[in-house]
Amino acid sequence: MAHEDILDELDRRRAAACAMGGEEKLARRRERGTLNAEERLDALIDEGSFYETGFLGRSSFSAQAAGKSPRDGKITGFGTIDGRDVGVVVNDFTTMGASTGATNSKKIGYIRKTCTEKGMPFVHVGESTGARLPDAMGSRGMGQMLGNDTTQFRRMRESPWAAAALDTSFGSSAWLCCCADFAVMKKGSIMSVSSPRLVSMAIGEKVELEELGGWRIHAEQTGLIDQFVDTDEEAMAALRRFLSYMPGHNGELPPTAPVAEGSGDDQERILDILPETRNRVYNMKKIIDVIFDVGSVFEFKPRFGKSAVVALARLEGKVVGVVANNPQVGGGALSAEACRKIIDFTVLCDSFNIPIVRLMDTPGFVVGTDAERRGAPGHIMNFMNATCLTTVPQVTVICRKAYGRAYVAMGGGAHNDSMIAWPMAEVSFMDPVFATSIVHNRTPGDEGFEDALIEIQKDLEIWDMATIFSAHDVIKPQETRSSLIRILDIHQRRRSGGIGDHLMRSWPTSY
Incomplete structure (x- = not known):
């Protein structure tokens, strides 16, 4: 031919x-x-x-x-x-x-x-x-x-x-x-x-x-x-x-972008969003928008496990992963679905060298018969395991409530490179109302309940934790952005060029 x-x-x-x-x-x-x-x-x-x-x-x-x-x-x-x-x-x-x-x-x-x-x-x-x-x-x-x-x-x-x-x-x-x-x-x-x-x-x-x-x-x-x-x-x-937001492969860092105009302006707005009354709810997404670069927040699964928020964002042009509780939904209590969502996102960040910022405000995990049927104990332990296996830089900010084992799963204690807190933060094994009922055998409405509750609440404030250096610093909410930028710079993985150990690289993407 x-x-x-x-x-x-x-x-x-x-x-x-x-x-x-x-x-x-x-x-x-x-x-x-x-x-x-x-x-x-x-x-x-x-x-x-x-x-x-x-x-x-x-x-x-x-x-x-x-x-x-x-x-x-x-x-x-x-x-x-x-x-x-x-x-x-x-x-x-x-x-x-x-x-x-x-x-x-x-x-x-x-x-x-x-x-x-x-x-x-x-x-x-x-x-x-x-x-x-x-x-x-x-x-x-x-x-x-x-x-x-x-x-x-x-x-x-x-x-x-x-x-x-x-x-x-x-x-x-x-x-x-x-x-x-x-x-x-x-x-x-x-x-x-x-x-x-x-x-x-x-x-x-x-x-x-x-x-x-x-x-x-x-x-x-x-x-x-x-x-x-x-x-x-x-x-x-x-x-x-x-x-x-992603690197081309797991052996390099995510790309850096120019800092969007207006990023970091008016951090005082956080105080307008955060209620002065501790039991009032607020939308954590609004605070996230203030802290991170303008227009950079890219949320995952917004209608699933809604008491948690996970998103990619940029902080001074650098990619970070944001994991937060949202008190507007169920007071920020972590459901089985919220645990799954956070685990998936944690694995993503750790696999591709993306530092994690956690904003904590949770009364604990959702409990009850329905939670048990949904396999809550297993999801909670998977959550704990993922937090323990994380090798990228991670910073925890205690915004308000940090109760029980959820405090640990969300990066409390030794499960972070740095843990900072706002002055209104409160940390304890359980909600003070429940603690009052157990310790003093009084429930809301009982005579002496309010006095007993005040006594329990004395031990919740963040000052004691800061005194023993379990919280590395207490900062004003409006100082959060600048603090995070500096902390993540300090804790970058210099010896490995910023590359994590990828201990969760084989974790299932869906389970």
């Missing part, structure tokens, strides 16, 4: 790959206002930076399937986000529902392997129907498709993973969100193990899409997704923003 004919054949095959699932399917997506795979890719990475690999991949099971499977339903390759290299997989739902096949499994495995070995983030943009049938049926299908890549879902957190669940996200799109360090979901999408049709057949009753895996379920009940957005464009922007 002449050179010209061979090159024409290459052009023909390239054109077929670019056509994806065909104009009719692409037009239907445009009518719904849904981006196709290439449009999502364009919104995710820097313009002109994409180098595609596996462009001519197709189904390997039959000639008929091969003709219907340009790129085998997955666009894979490498690009840059804000000038930094990333590996990317974007599912093309117009091609056989982006179902998982033998060829596209090899393509995805190649991208992940390269990201891990070469030190760059991995991004998966999911929308899929699950395993491809009938390709996966029988021993030949299983033998060719599943179990041949021992690293397919193994996470040692060598590099950050980010994922999106868009529209119909079954099978691999769900798996990779659950494996990721950060996952975003578009409202109106469904993320689940299998389709409602298959689940309905399996259990013998009709299952609705929303109750199977709608965004509200994952926002409020499972905690498997970190953020929720309205559009494809917003999902791609969330993935980009997450990666702006």
Whole structure:
């Protein structure tokens, strides 16, 4: 065959790959206002930076399937986000529902392997129907498709993973969100193990899409997704923003950004937010916004475990992880869900060399029969274990209440590099009302209860802890930002270049 004919054949095959699932399917997506795979890719990475690999991949099971499977339903390759290299997989739902096949499994495995070995983030943009049938049926299908890549879902957190669940996200799109360090979901999408049709057949009753895996379920009940957005464009922007806080791999520090204008101004506002009455609630998120760089707070799981707040932020341009109690929800008492949320975030920070700032104001852990059924003791011990295994610089600020074992789990005692407190902080084994009932056998309303409560409360104030140097310093709330900047500078890991020991690198991303 002449050179010209061979090159024409290459052009023909390239054109077929670019056509994806065909104009009719692409037009239907445009009518719904849904981006196709290439449009999502364009919104995710820097313009002109994409180098595609596996462009001519197709189904390997039959000639008929091969003709219907340009790129085998997955666009894979490498690009840059804000000038930094990333590996990317974007599912093309117009091609056989982006179902998982033998060829596209090899393509995805190649991208992940390269990201891990070469030190760059991995991004998966999911929308899929699950395993491809009938390709996966029988021993030949299983033998060719599943179990041949021992690293397919193994996470040692060598590099950050980010994922999106868009529209119909079954099978691999769900798996990779659950494996990721950060996952975003578009409202109106469904993320689940299998389709409602298959689940309905399996259990013998009709299952609705929303109750199977709608965004509200994952926002409020499972905690498997970190953020929720309205559009494809917003999902791609969330993935980009997450990666702006992350190093390319676990052997380097996160990138430093210019300090936003106005950062550090008017720290006196903290006193306006913090009630003078100790039993009044307030929104800790407002205090976080004051302390950290303007516009830098990037919260995870805002509707899950709401008595805790976890967020990436910047402090004088440097990336930090923020773990805080929020007294506005349940008085800041830590539920099983709040513990899970903090553990996940602690593992993320420690794995990627991000210092942790804890803002403590909690009466303890949520107790009761429901908490026990949710496995509270196990989650509390996992929380304690994660705190003890943390190797990045960590600072604890006792803002107000610090009671019981929650004080330790939130970084109290020796579980930090530095512990500072506000003058209104109070520390004790339990809430003084409960302590009064136990010690003096009096409950609110009983004669002598108030006098007994005052006696118990004398020992709660932070001064005694500061006197014995269990609290390293007592500062004014408006001094918190400047103190944190200096403390984190002092406690940076100079000998290792700021790199942590990554003791939790194999901790499950979802449990």
